[in-house]
Amino acid sequence: MAVYTDVTAEELADFLSSYGIGDLLSYKGIAEGVENSNYLLHTSQGYFFLTLYEKRVAVKDLPFFLGLMAHLARHGITCPQPVVNKSGEALGQLAGRPAAIIDFLEGVWPRRPNAAHCAAVGEALAKMHLAGSDFSMSRPNALSVSGWRRLSDQAAERADSVQHGLRDLLSAELSHLEQHWPHDLPEGVIHADLFPDNALFLGEKLSGLIDFYFACNDMFAYDVAICLNAWCFEIDHSFNVTKARAFLSAYTRVRKLSAAEQQAFPMLARGASIRFLLTRLVDWLNVPPGALVKPKDPLEYVRKLRFHQGVKSMRDYGIEDSGFAA
Known part of the structure; x- marks a missing residue:
């Protein structure tokens, strides 16, 4: 907001x-x-x-x-x-x-999410995916892989002013994602922006999901990857496996991830990192004069991207592959 x-x-x-x-x-x-x-x-x-x-x-x-x-x-x-x-x-x-x-919904968003918050969000996200299955309207995701190159082009000339080498990092990662992006995974309506400031809590009890203005039709597992990035890293951007295990386990108790979704998940997490890196970078470089808003740091997602680039399987997220397959 x-x-x-x-x-x-x-x-x-x-x-x-x-x-x-x-x-x-x-x-x-x-x-x-x-x-x-x-x-x-x-x-x-x-x-x-x-x-x-x-x-x-x-x-x-x-x-x-x-x-x-x-x-x-x-x-x-x-x-x-x-x-x-x-x-x-x-x-x-x-x-x-x-x-x-x-x-108006009662509640506040958690500034320092814990494992209980992550579990509650995982369950709610899965229920949302199922609840939207018969929604009659649809909206394509303009901020998926087909739209990332355009965002990168907008920021390319000044990217290295934010971090040296960022332009080349973006170019190389986009080429990799465009070549390896998964297809034919289960899809439907996704939230696409379920960050901590879009989930309200009373204590550790979830009181509501808000801000659906990026919602669209895309792969459910991509939405899970967006949430993992948003909820399961610490302030220093290090990965918290305890939070990830709580989040993924709660999600899959409601909606199982297929073997294909599990296999594709590290690539989806890389894509989720690039999506927010790019939109934050464009916003960082183009804040409207006088806007009462502090742009979010795009470099947070460079660190997250580096982590996902080293992931080989769901085990690296703290979950045994066989433990929650459909």
Whole structure:
């Protein structure tokens, strides 16, 4: 979450008049993340989130995101629900941007995730994958292997200003991934961005998944790899096998990974590292002037990529291959 577009109190009060959620008492920007402008609203009926969708989010994709959250909730996944206005619409216009109001969920995201947090997220991710199996809408993943070269080209000229040799590292890894990227693995709707700041907890109990604005259709195991990268490394970016074992074991108790998914997993983890390395690098080099956002360090994912390049099998993630095959 972040703030790129300022909203005046007058604009916001006028916008809220078309909703039945009470009078505006206060609001504040949330300066985290990199994608949209987000505000916490306090009205006479409670708390809500307001999201203004910035230019990197295509308006045509918003019905998919909002519809998916409603679908998952109907299938037992705790996630925010879009609030419809008095005309029955979930999407409006505010400060020149498409905007939506989303239910507030109790909980905080874990700044230092432990093994229990990782297990809870693994279980929830597997349940989400199953719950989305009959969602009628689809959205291709523009940030999968076919889109990485374009991102690399955007950052190539200045990549070495972030770290010497980064341009060559990216070029070599992209060539390897494009040649060896797996296909024909089980797929469906994935979250694609389930980082700790997108999972809310009350203590060690998961209270909800949020921020579905990268959700798309892709390989389930790729989503698992994204989460492994996000949850199972320490602050110094070293791999924590205890967290990984808790995460993967909890996921596979709900949805087994096939032999083909296990075999492909190290490559998928490398791809997940490149995906976030590239998007963070582009953001690092192109922060809009005046944005109330601190870009995330792309070099975190260089260290993670180096780890995955040395992985030979699922055993390196702390799990025996035969222990959780379908």
